[in-house]
Amino acid sequence: MKILFKSKFLLLGMVALSLQSCFVAKEYKRPQDVAPPKDLYRTDELPQDSINMAEVSWKEMFTDPVLETYIEKGLQNNLDVRIAIQQILAAEAYVKQGKAGYLPTLSITGQVTHQELSNNSQLGSFLNGTNDQYEILGNLSWEADIWGKIRSNKRAFEASYLQSVAAHQAVKTRLISNIATNYYQLLALDEQRRITETTIENRQKGLETTQALKEAGNVTEVGVKQTEAQLYTAKAILIDINNEIRLLENSLSILLGEAPQNIQRGELDDQKITTNMEVGVPMQLLKNRPDLIAAEYNLINAFELTNVARSNFYPSLRLTATGGFQSIDIDKLFDVNSLFATLVGSLTEPIFNGRKIRTQYEVAQSQKEQAALNFEKSLLTAGKEVSDALYNYKANTDKIDVKSMEFRAYSDATGYSEELLKNGYANYLEVLTARENALNSQLDLVNARFNQLKAVVDLYRALGGGWR
Template sequence: MKSARLTKYIIIASMPVLLVSCFSAKEYVQSDQAVIEDRAFRTDQLSQDSLTVAAVSWRTLFTDPILTQYIEQGLDNNMDIRVALQQIVAAEAYLKQGKAGYYPTFSANGRYTHQELSKNSPMGALVGSSQDQFELTGSLAWEADIWGKIRSNKRASEASYLQTVAAHHAVKSRLIANIASVYYQLLTVDEQISITKETIATRENSLETSKALKEAGGITQVAVKQTEAQLHTAEAILVDLNNQAYLLENTLSVLLGEMPKARERTVLDNQKISTELVVGVPMQLLSNRPDVMVAELELRKAFELTNVARSSFYPSLTLSATGGYQSLDIDQLFSANSLFANLVGGLAQPILNGRKIRTQYEVSKAQQEMASLNFKQSVLTASKEVSDAVYSFGTATEKIAIKEKEYEAYALATEYSQELLNNGLANYLEVLRAQENALNSSLDLANAKNRQLQSVVDLYEALGGGWN
């Protein structure tokens, strides 16, 4: 009999093991969408090794001492950075809660009850009209993780925590790029302001020369007014440039977490990028780009929450225990006769619940699919941004060389035409046209230099540089 009874118990005890093997939570496997091929970047500048500019510290990439000082200040004071850090603190609290899911819950309770009983009731006739009861109890409850529900919740909490860390990295990388970008724009506007001021001074001299030539009968009043109009055009450009510089200073101040004020800076010609701009192997994009990390971790979290929703279809096994002291007399509360204990084991299987479990499962599956699509989109966007930045750097470098030659030609044309005009051998319209072309070319050259610097910043951010 003992043998048969023991065999029966063994068979019953083995049933949960079989069920676990059939219905346990699935393991997350990185999606094929994470694979980035070489052709995604549309460039022949891919390295054959793991070197990438993203691994370079921003202190090494950006050599301007004032810019590096601003970046350090922004990382310390910027509001977005500080908000991201608090999000990490909150996510860490949820992570600790998820890890505690395996442990039983325990609660203690002290209670005093006073009852006024009817004398005509059976209880009132037995114990009297009133009754006092004192209790001091403790309750312990634990749920067995048969279907991996607690484990999946824990993994979802871990993914959520890592998301906030990656989001902080993304904010940091974006902040560094924004500070550098605004700083370079300021230097460009400063360069254009300097060019425009020189142009205004030159045109003021040209206006005086034109008035003298008119008095000598060399040109007409129309030519004088055309020269004057050119002067006012340059003055209007200067007003716009000063306004742009003022707004950029305010933008930079906000990025640094300070009230708007004037900002110190160097000059555009001092900006040198000595770091070799190597993209690295394509798969590094996943380990460097914080936004791609965030998207993949969101997919992982959605996957684990789908496991949780799936496990709700199956029965839950719970164990609970309650014990303590209970007495009608407080003096006897802690005596051995006041002790009591209850132990309950339960197996609950949902059957009809208004379709809540089915709905939650279908919603979690849809959210998982949305997370998968968002992850794929983030990979596509990342590859596009790298491709754009690499190509833009090449074209900006090429354009600088062309614009330098263009400016030299226009500058000489302006000089020659002015000399010819002074000697009565040229039309004043040729001088005006040459001066206008020279100004536009010099402004475009400054923009081309800025575009080259901006493409470096864009590439650094596109590769996920700055946060590590």
């Protein structure tokens, strides 16, 4: 009988192994409706080819040594980056769990049972009212992956892990972009502060000149007060600039993973980005942009979990073995006669279970569709960000030229009007207007230079640069 039972058990095992090739699980294929269209970018100015600035390392992209130091420090200390690393470690643990799904489970249990029995019962009268039993059990169980459930679970865990890796890369890309943008903005504010301080000095001297002209009868007290008001306007602008600098230094310090502090930096005129503005082709976004990579891995994870939910409709084949030592006398627990073993092969098909399996499958299908839509949305957003950065760069490059000519015109107008005023040929209101326009134009010119640098950084990030 033992030989016959073993033969049947081995036959059941062979059948289980042969059925593993009959997978119900489907293979993932990228949906056609999320493939990047050729016109994803609005590139009116730049040609599209295979060259892509996103493939340039950030160390080559940013040439300011101070900025490079801050980026390096941020990548090491930033808390968001460190959180993302912990998420990778957690996902890696699930990957190991998925790989172990093919292996049998084994557990060992030690158990002592004491029973107080009725003396009037059949068993109680035989055992004098008490019963003690000692057991050491080993349980071995293995489920055949007939429908690909275990394989799909494994792939889902792997996709989740790769999604966390891509998310970590996306955090690095955003961090580098934010550090560079904040750094350039600080340089722009420094330049605006220098301009404003120079303006305050000139207006202080202008106020003294206006008071002298009033004493000479060339201007009225109204002119003096208007000059004085312009001086206070410049001082108020300086207060706002200094406040913005402090707040921006605090923000950059947090990005570096440090407490708010003073930020050492270079000058705006020294910033040179020599990397060519090459955007490549839209298909490259799927391998360069970490957020798109993460979105697709999220879709793969949802797809594989749909396979898992589908496999629950089919019967599961499980092989179970239980064995160990069992004795009513602890001294004889490890005796040969205390050995026992049970071998079970089971095939389970769900029939009625309160619609749980159907619900799980429908939810999984819905989540897969959501993941596909999020993937498509992320792709369209990426195309918009690339297009926006290109247009911002072109607009601010043109604006720099226009604002430079505007400032020169206002500067000349200021000089001419002041000269005419001294000779009594100009209205003092013209002088005040020319001065105010010259200051605003110069501040706008600095903003345009900053926005041009920011557009390059935005384009670099939008194309997926920075994480390499």
